[in-house]
Amino acid sequence: MNAWYEQIPGYLYGSSEIARSAVSRQDLEKLKVSAGFTDEDARFLRLAGKVLEGQTEKIVRHWRNGIIANIPNLARHSRTPEGEAIPKYLDASNLRFERWILDTCLRPYDQDWIDYQQEIALRHTRAKKNKTDGVRSTSYVPFRDVIAFVAVMNETIKPYLSAKGNSAEEIDKMHRAWCKSMQMQLALWIGPYSKARQAPEEW
Amino acid sequence: MNAWYEQIPGYLYGSSEIARSAVSRQDLEKLKVSAGFTDEDARFLRLAGKVLEGQTEKIVRHWRNGIIANIPNLARHSRTPEGEAIPKYLDASNLRFERWILDTCLRPYDQDWIDYQQEIALRHTRAKKNKTDGVRSTSYVPFRDVIAFVAVMNETIKPYLSAKGNSAEEIDKMHRAWCKSMQMQLALWIGPYSKARQAPEEW
Numbered sequence: 001m002n003a004w005y006e007q008i009p010g011y012l013y014g015s016s017e018i019a020r021s022a023v024s025r026q027d028l029e030k031l032k033v034s035a036g037f038t039d040e041d042a043r044f045l046r047l048a049g050k051v052l053e054g055q056t057e058k059i060v061r062h063w064r065n066g067i068i069a070n071i072p073n074l075a076r077h078s079r080t081p082e083g084e085a086i087p088k089y090l091d092a093s094n095l096r097f098e099r100w101i102l103d104t105c106l107r108p109y110d111q112d113w114i115d116y117q118q119e120i121a122l123r124h125t126r127a128k129k130n131k132t133d134g135v136r137s138t139s140y141v142p143f144r145d146v147i148a149f150v151a152v153m154n155e156t157i158k159p160y161l162s163a164k165g166n167s168a169e170e171i172d173k174m175h176r177a178w179c180k181s182m183q184m185q186l187a188l189w190i191g192p193y194s195k196a197r198q199a200p201e202e203w
Numbered sequence: 204m205n206a207w208y209e210q211i212p213g214y215l216y217g218s219s220e221i222a223r224s225a226v227s228r229q230d231l232e233k234l235k236v237s238a239g240f241t242d243e244d245a246r247f248l249r250l251a252g253k254v255l256e257g258q259t260e261k262i263v264r265h266w267r268n269g270i271i272a273n274i275p276n277l278a279r280h281s282r283t284p285e286g287e288a289i290p291k292y293l294d295a296s297n298l299r300f301e302r303w304i305l306d307t308c309l310r311p312y313d314q315d316w317i318d319y320q321q322e323i324a325l326r327h328t329r330a331k332k333n334k335t336d337g338v339r340s341t342s343y344v345p346f347r348d349v350i351a352f353v354a355v356m357n358e359t360i361k362p363y364l365s366a367k368g369n370s371a372e373e374i375d376k377m378h379r380a381w382c383k384s385m386q387m388q389l390a391l392w393i394g395p396y397s398k399a400r401q402a403p404e405e406w
Contacts, residue, residue, distance in 0.1 A: 030276050033274055034276065035352070035354040035355065036358060037354070067239075073237065143393055143397075144237075144391070145234075145237045148234050148237035148238035148387060148390050149237055151382060151386035155239060176358055179357060183350050183351050184351060184354075187351050190347055190350065
């Protein structure tokens, strides 16, 4: 039997349909050093994964309905150009969003993970946005808004990390590890955004 | 009499030599919303500025000598292509680094600030790196390393925010405000990096 997340529309982690990134595991090791991401951080991310499992629906609802929906500049990326809701798009991308939280915490940071970071970024650029779900929406998400919204996710994830009775020190270490992973992911996402054809007007 | 920082070589904040950014204050307001940066954050950054004043030399020494110097991949950007130290370059850029900490906390986020973010980014790209100090070093700092090192700065600034006896709540709020400002600055820095001519190989 397949895991639940293998049923998520468009969730192709580890599949042969996902293009190989030019970023190697060696590049990622250098990036870890630049971000100060250690084996201890990897351990605390796994703990964070256990803590966040079962909370991801609530977290994504918080981010999407509680925050993004109230920021027209961000909400438009899940809507048609005329501003109409696209429930199918939102449902599928919310499930992928949930799974991404757990992938951040629980997946080994190997070539599959690197490749999927590229796929995630591409799906926010003109190259692939809307294609996975076959919808009509904004043609890309400006990278500046992705970077900025990471600040919101970093701030708002903390209460969920605190929800299972871990010690203050454990919560802090889980949070630090999460924040470092976010910066590494942003650093990987910048690659697809930097392609000459799409970058200048998509920053 | 001029303020001490006006004597820093190459520190041209607010000067007419600094190019105007295409990013407007209105764009910045949108970015603040995307990053969840509020007036309260601005207030706590000003408090952080008071707390960090007098500590910036120690902080930059920590970052440069304690961390960057031990990461060859990062340290090379202050050295000649042959790996020799360039003390004059390091001294001047360290002073600017110190001043940047205080500018982050104490300057109003107005057009001058936006314009100087563009200047800071340009000085890390092929367009302007080394030119301010007239040195021979790496031709650019890959943006992925800038993004990654922000994680290190965010983590290591916290003890300095705690050094003046503020309450745990104040320290936490100063730290959150700092982290949000970092993401907004990264979002502004991506602009100059996204210029088609330099981006593809500088991500």
